[in-house]
Amino acid sequence: MVRSDLVVVEDLRKYFPIRAGLFKAKGAFVHAVDGVSLTIKRGETFGLAGESGCGKSTFARLLLRLIEPTGGKVLFDGVDIFSLSKKELKKVRKRMGIVFQDPKSSLNPRMTIYNILKRPLEIHGIGSSKEEKLNMVLEILEKVGLGEEHLNRYPHELSGGQQQRVSIARAIITKPDFVALDEPTSALDISVQAQILNLLVKLQREFKLTYLFITHNLMVMQYVSDRVGIMYLGKVVEVLNTREELNMGKVYHPYTAFLMLSTPAVDIRERGRNKIIVPGEVPSPINPPPGCRFHPRCPFAKEECRRKEPPVMEIRKGHYVACHFPSITEEKLTPYVEERMESIRKLWRGES
Amino acid sequence: MNDGTLLKIEDLYVNFRTDEGIAKVIDGVSLDIKYGEVLALMGETGCGKSTVAKSILRLLPKNAEVRGKILFKGTNILDLPESELRKIRGKEIGMIFQDPLTALNPVFIVGNQISEMFKIHKLRIKRTILDEVVELLKNVRMPDPQRRYYSYPFELSGGMRQRAMIAMMLAGRPSLLIADEPTSALDVTIQAQILKLIMDLRNDYNMSILLITHDPGVVAEMADRIVIMYAGQIAEVGPVRDIFLNPQHPYTKGLLRALPLGHKEERELENIPGRVPNLIEPPPGCRFHPRCPHAMEKCKKEKPKPVVVSNEHFVFCHLLRGG
């Protein structure tokens, strides 16, 4: 049976204790991921957006079980990865890959590119001979746009873009089903970013990959994802379809709206128009505010928002919002977002 | 210089002596900043934008060789003795960086550091220095300014540190503020606050701003004119609308087309093939020619001279010269 939901996350939590020296935490925890439930469908690119401290990086690491959860489940193709033994987990690792943000420190500076790419094959027993492994490495190098000449080089001899390609090659050489990408293009120049995004899209189609794409850059998010989850302080506040909803500005959570409106617009004609800016600081995930996490910064917060955590509503098919009063956003913010997205759409269509 | 020009860079050349050879980082850059304008220097890694900014205040490392002129209010900064230069730094020309932690001393409270600016430059004050500093902190919209006077940099968030750094630079009421990637390290919502702050301050303090950035969104929001740089050379200069809506240089066009606008189902991103050149052995002539789809023989030999596209819009490209 081929499940259409490849990854199912149920109430996932990760709290990091804050330790005062050798003594146990005085009850203070970093609520990095605080009850996240979502599904990632096979073959899609699920984007995860949010600012620093929202927990998206921790979330990615939980999905690959690089860290242990405080609570909740992650079902990968129907199996709870947190219940697996070390041996079984290793087998699952073959079907998952991860690409990190900083290309330079993602690669062992003392290993050649060949060795870096060969290791996953050796660990999982793929390829029966040395020649076969070499061929697989060469094949994957070619697929990511590199060549034989890079085999015996060291990471520091490569540019940032090339290093990221190697990182991607390493993640997919075992032909996984799922790849988590944690800010894969944030450290790259615009032109290199374009190359890598194109590459990722191409690879997804060719190898039938499912992506979790994490980024704080909303422009990239709008381009590359099929669906998006917006995170704030360890919780997911909105999940929506990218093309039909996010890119059209049909957002229902005030934080999502503010994120969209705060992003500097590449559209030169937007300049000078109403600048709607969300006040306050990005809060710390230590001791989050009660009720709705966003209420201290939300200009529309009401008493209920301070007291009760908002329920998750399916406001349209497949579109979820965690807010007590999404209609306020719809009335006061969404029109601006729609207008801006419309303007941006006109812009790039005009140019292409 | 009474044509409204505050800063004029003429034929700037900067080389760095390194273990592997001499890196020709800046190759004949000329530009000017007018009173009250926001000029953006935009380009990718290695284009030299940060180096240009640091040249203005002579903040380059010891292995740098600088040639050319940098005229600030008529005086060539590169000729000034250290003692005169110090009167300009922090007072006439201020600079803020991407990482405020590099400018802020971690062992002194923020208030002290800003006070230093008053003492060093012997600035006129109306009340006590403390009052002036708190006033500055209010101007940069620091929450709870009285309390924050006594905070150490590590106690502040990224956005607050950036505000503190801006306050420090505003003390001397500079005519020119150089902002080197001021918001690249900040979250989007905080970035919006800081950008708005900088623009408002520009109006209140009547400053010119030299904005160094790689983010086209920030440029579109803030700049009056843009200078696009590539590998130490200027590719294109012009008012922001002209550059975005009518780019002429193949590099500018390539860059704008590489922006991920739209959706993957609708378009594949165009990208510029190849890589940024090695500055120790840069390509002769126009340094973009190895990657340019329209490169001609001339491009490999001769550095392009500016071609007028329209009022104030110039392109450095052989392609556009009349036949």
Next chain:
Amino acid sequence: MWKLTWRRFRKNKLAMTGLVILCIIIAIAILAPVIAPYSPVEQHLEDRLQPPSSKYLFGTDELGRDILSRVLYGTQIALRVGVLVALISAAIGVTLGLISGYYGGIVDEVIMRIVDIVWSFPSLILALAIVSILGPGLINAMVAIALTMWASYARIVRGETLSVREELYIEAARAIGESDIRILFSYILPNVMSSILVLITYNIPSAIIVAASLSFLGLGAQPPTPDWGLMLSTARTYLTIAPWYSIFPGVAIMITVLAFNFIGDGLRDAIQPERVS
């Protein structure tokens, strides 16, 4: 990437001098049987305690043995002792340091407390104590010294492991399924190697000196081994009548130790983090 280190090392005159001297010492050690005029244990009882002459360039000792030949053969012993001790203590210390830094927690606490205890004793005293338990002899002396030296490796490697552990490529290694042992020795170890190498270059001369001291006290090499320390010890008795007897072995020790120290300094300065462009 070692090319850059070598280039920087080459520019350092003192370091290169040390390297040249070391090469000469190694050459002597290898060629001793060929270049030594006499056997180091051959006694010429009729020529006892002779000053340096054309027949015996460094003079003779109390049993008529040629001091030059003994000094030349002594290089073999000194090098063997220095290198073996350094390598053994490195093996112990590096392994414990890696484990300590990577796993943390109680394992780290225990190992570090043992390190503290070992380190609180002056190495010579500790070596003496161990040798007195094991009994005199060169091999026992080497074991004793190794047991005092591993602590410095453990400390340094632990510290570096703590920072390397946080690097993304370590996380990536776990993500592709690498085992812990593999991560320790194939990922972390190569990246802390530079500090280890510098430490080894300093520890070799230290080991030589401590070994010489132990031999001097009669607890290390036993007669008739041409060990420099042992020679110094015996020479003490004849200091007034045969000063050359102590000078030559002493100078040999000094030159060897200096050579290693120059190399160590040069290596330490030449090794810079590769990530700084």
